[in-house]
Amino acid sequence: MTTAFSAAQAATAAGARLRVMIVDDAIVVRGLFARWIEAEPDLELIASLRNGREAVDAIDRVKPDVVVLDVDMPELDGISALPQLLSKRPGVTVIMASTLTRRNAEISLRALALGATDYITKPSSQNEINAATDFHRDLIEKIRCLGRRAHKPVAAPPAPPAEPMTHILAPPLVPQVVPAAKPLHYAQQHGPITLRPMPLTAPRAILIGASTGGPQALNKVLTNIDNVIAQAPVLITQHMPPTFTAILSEHLSRLTRRPVHEAVHGEEIVAGSIYMAPGGRHMSVTQSNGAPVIEISNGAPINFCKPAVDPLFTSAAQVWGARALAVVLTGMGHDGLAGAHDIINAGGHVIAQDEATSVVWGMPGQVALAGLCSAVLPIDDIGPKLSRLFAGDRA
Known part of the structure; x- marks a missing residue:
């Protein structure tokens, strides 16, 4: 993920500032958010309002690029204001903000279906908000990344921070017969993307990593792979806090009519089931008595994420080779890149969502531009591609 300094420096040099509207009934929260935004040279606070009614009345006049919209407010709450804001200013980036309760999680996920771009969970008290450096960073990065993605030309995803990567760049562990790589002429500013061959045999497990925009993307993929789920387990790491992952699992289970649940430490992984990394915990795979089982851990965040995609991918490479x-579906940052290298080094394969259909082409863009993918596809094509792969299509 880009640092705040480098992103702000580039935007300032280009003379572009994102116009931000804050809508929250708590004056102390509005004041704190305002100070954070005004401290960023590439962001401009153009309105700080108390409720959804004020936001709806002002949006035509102030013309924000990004709206940070509280869920619980008097007169007109966030979920009621959202469709009116989008109707008056189509394409505006709306980030829902709420404290972490089951009710607010349900509302935030509903808001995504109604057109909100993303959500952010606020700490439960003013003291916690003041002390939450991670929340401060996440809010500013979401405003910046999502606002520029919607309103400015898309640039190539930044290189991840320099770090030792010898373990993921080692020679492949499994010899592969690799036909000549074919270039994918994708986006002019990125240059061609080199694709690897598709698998010669059907996989034994599908591992999915997603972040911003992931719930909508998961809906589209999972509803199109019923035959795949019957043949192989699906394991998902979606960047989400606790409670959100439980509600998302319930929603996906109703949608797919397949068992989708937050994974439990030690449970056996079987075909026909979909396992979701629980919010605030990392999910990986190990073996017990020769069978693959779930491993849930409470380690430190990886790539600023918990759950993170890399532990799932890396451990899956060790178990299923x-x-x-x-x-890799839509999302900010580069989580999943190291794990995707491990998948490739073990002889496995990677498919990424394309830039045009991603809310943010960070995670999928990183693996695509690294030359790790066998396909880079629009979200509507990923499910059918998986179905054809399990039906024997190797093209």
Whole structure:
């Protein structure tokens, strides 16, 4: 993920500032958010309002690029204001903000279906907000990244921070017969993307990593792979806090009519089931008595994320080797890149969502531009591609 300094420096040099509207009934929260935004040279606070009614009345006049919209407010709450804001200013980036309760999680996920771009969970008290450096960073990065993605030309995803990567760049562990790579002429500013061959045999497990925009993307993928789920387990790491992952699992289970649940430490992984990394915990895979099982851990965040995609991908490469297939969906940052290298080094394969259909082409863009993918596809094509792969299509 870009640092705040480098992103702000580039935007300031280009003379572009994102116009931000804050809508929250708590004056102390509005004041704190305002100070954070005004401290960024590439962001401009153009309105600080108390409720959804004020926001709806002002949006035509102030013309924000980004709205940070509280869920609970008097007169007109966030979920009621959202469709009116989008109707008056189509394409505006709306980030829902709420404290972490089941009710607010349900509302935030509903808001995504109604057109909100993303959500952010506020600490539960003013003292916690003041002390939450991670929340401060996440709020500013979401405003910056999502606002520029919607309103400015898309640039190539930044290189991840320099770090030792010898373990992921080692020679492949499983020899592969690799036909000549074919370039994918994708986006002019990125240059061609080199694609690897598709698997020669059907995978034994599907591993999915997603972040911003992930719930909507998961809806589209999972509803199109019923035959795949019957043949192989699906393991998902979606960047989400606790409670949100439980509600998302319930929603996906109703949608797919398949068992989707937050994974439990030690449970056996079987075909026909979909396992969701629980919010605030990392999910990986290990073996017990020769069978793959779930491992849940409470380690430190990885790539600023918890759960993170890398532990799932890396451990899956160790368990399933060449029969592991990773799918990287929309999301900010580079989580999943190291794990995707491990998948490839073990002989496995990677599919990424394309830039045009991603809310943010950070995570999928990183693996695509690193030359790790066998396909880079629009979200509507990923499910059918997986179905054809399990039906024997190797093209």
